[in-house]
Amino acid sequence: xxxxxxxxxxxxxxxxxxxxxxxxxxxxxxxxxxxxxxxxxxxxxxxxxxxxxxxxxxxxxxxxxxxxxxxxxxxxxxxxxxxxxxxxxxxxxxxxxxxxxxxxxxxxxxxxxxxxxxxxxxxxxxxxxxxxxxxxxxxxxxxxxxxxxxxxxxxxxxxxxxxxxxxxxxxxxxxxxxxxxxxxxxxxxxxxxxxxxxxxxxxxxxxxxxxxxxxxxxxxxxxxxxxxxxxxxxxxxxxxxx
Amino acid sequence: xxxxxxxxxxxxxxxxxxxxxxxxxxxxxxxxxxxxxxxxxxxxxxxxxxxxxxxxxxxxxxxxxxxxxxxxxxxxxxxxxxxxxxxxxxxxxxxxxxxxxxxxxxxxxxxxxxxxxxxxxxxxxxxxxxxxxxxxxxxxxxxxxxxxxxxxxxxxxxxxxxxxxxxxxxxxxxxxxxxxxxxxxxxxxxxxxxxxxxxxxxxxxxxxxxxxxxxxx
Numbered sequence: 001x002x003x004x005x006x007x008x009x010x011x012x013x014x015x016x017x018x019x020x021x022x023x024x025x026x027x028x029x030x031x032x033x034x035x036x037x038x039x040x041x042x043x044x045x046x047x048x049x050x051x052x053x054x055x056x057x058x059x060x061x062x063x064x065x066x067x068x069x070x071x072x073x074x075x076x077x078x079x080x081x082x083x084x085x086x087x088x089x090x091x092x093x094x095x096x097x098x099x100x101x102x103x104x105x106x107x108x109x110x111x112x113x114x115x116x117x118x119x120x121x122x123x124x125x126x127x128x129x130x131x132x133x134x135x136x137x138x139x140x141x142x143x144x145x146x147x148x149x150x151x152x153x154x155x156x157x158x159x160x161x162x163x164x165x166x167x168x169x170x171x172x173x174x175x176x177x178x179x180x181x182x183x184x185x186x187x188x189x190x191x192x193x194x195x196x197x198x199x200x201x202x203x204x205x206x207x208x209x210x211x212x213x214x215x216x217x218x219x220x221x222x223x224x225x226x227x228x229x230x231x232x233x234x235x236x237x238x239x240x241x242x
Numbered sequence: 243x244x245x246x247x248x249x250x251x252x253x254x255x256x257x258x259x260x261x262x263x264x265x266x267x268x269x270x271x272x273x274x275x276x277x278x279x280x281x282x283x284x285x286x287x288x289x290x291x292x293x294x295x296x297x298x299x300x301x302x303x304x305x306x307x308x309x310x311x312x313x314x315x316x317x318x319x320x321x322x323x324x325x326x327x328x329x330x331x332x333x334x335x336x337x338x339x340x341x342x343x344x345x346x347x348x349x350x351x352x353x354x355x356x357x358x359x360x361x362x363x364x365x366x367x368x369x370x371x372x373x374x375x376x377x378x379x380x381x382x383x384x385x386x387x388x389x390x391x392x393x394x395x396x397x398x399x400x401x402x403x404x405x406x407x408x409x410x411x412x413x414x415x416x417x418x419x420x421x422x423x424x425x426x427x428x429x430x431x432x433x434x435x436x437x438x439x440x441x442x443x444x445x446x447x448x449x450x451x452x453x454x455x456x457x458x459x
Contacts, residue, residue: 078392122311125308137352
């Protein structure tokens with residue numbers, strides 16, 4: 001696969017323009033992604049756009065300064081969360097809705113992230129729901145308590161972390177069984193169902209230092225190695241300076 | 243062969259799917275799963291949903307779980323029948339439906355389901371409702387409903403001026419919520435209240451609501 005160089009720059013919204021790299025200039029409109037590049041939910045969107053080779057511009061939102069709760073941002077995302085996107089005069093929020101939109105809009109381009117048949121698409125949806133309802137809450141809570149709160153000078157609730165960890169072990173046992181029967185979550189191809197797990201799992205393994213949950217499970221470990229070595233994800237890690 | 247839906251007639255997630263099936267006029271068989279006998283944790287059900295949760299759907303040799311994936315599948319498969327729940331002919335409308343499907347799932351569901359759980363389910367399991375949890379979740383729910391109030395003052399339904407799957411997904415949990423003392427959160431927001439009365443008056447939901455009783459009625 002040949003990776004076309006893109007015009008990608010990171011715009012701090014309140015200070016002067018900073019261009020990270022300019023390789024090819026194209027005058028067409030790019031998708032603006034509002035949110036910090038290091039945050040999990042914007043990364044879910046960026047990974048999808050990179051897989052689909054869609055030009056984008058990251059507009060930084062300073063969460064530490066509460067920029068996401070200011071009126072200017074609430075107009076884009078009334079719940080005060082990142083990311084939001086602007087594509088011409090079309091706006092969306094909720095990262096999982098955004099990735100579904102772009103995977104559908106560019107279905108004919110790049111890898112098929114949605115599944116081809118109705119049944120394949122249903123299985124992709126099923127595992128997207130599993131991530132949202134059985135996986136994400138546990139991972140989010142653990143990262144909040146182990147990483148985010150301490151960074152803000154507050155103690156994390158280690159009993160809560162332990163309880164989440166125990167529940168996550170059971171959930172991951174189910175993933176392990178699933179991945180012993182199919183190469184990816186929804187079947188034999190990489191889809192949104194796998195992509196949606198990338199940002200949270202990376203945080204879990206790195207900053208939260210819970211990598212053993214992944215590496216101790218043979219099929220999950222192989223799956224993680226595979227999906228995290230995809231060029232689009234590696235490109236995103238570069239952008240995020242991870 | 244008709245679709246088989248494994249679940250329970252008073253379950254919020256099972257009824258989410260049933261309402262969708264009725265909106266699409268799709269025949270199905272509800273196969274009861276006895277939660278009190280922990281049937282959903284037994285091997286034969288775990289083979290359908292390894293997470294041990296209802297509902298699960300069987301459509302010939304396709305088995306699905308996660309109610310929101312099932313409704314999406316039904317709405318897509320039968321997109322030419324019944325109510326247009328996904329707005330599939332217009333990519334932008336379809337995307338806006340997806341936004342508000344996610345809003346229900348990510349913003350509305352957590353505080354709503356915690357409250358309904360504390361009020362209805364905990365007592366059945368022999369636990370006392372935790373008022374601190376209820377209070378905290380009501381605050382969050384109020385903030386979410388403030389956003390809904392603003393949105394519903396400019397469009398008739400959540401994704402636009404058309405009823406969609408995004409509105410439907412709110413029905414089951416909110417139906418139980420309205421039986422609690424906290425129903426004022428809906429009733430005191432005029433546009434939310436109008437929207438609620440509209441979506442609960444739809445025949446597809448009224449049919450399903452008949453079976454939604456806790457306490458072994």
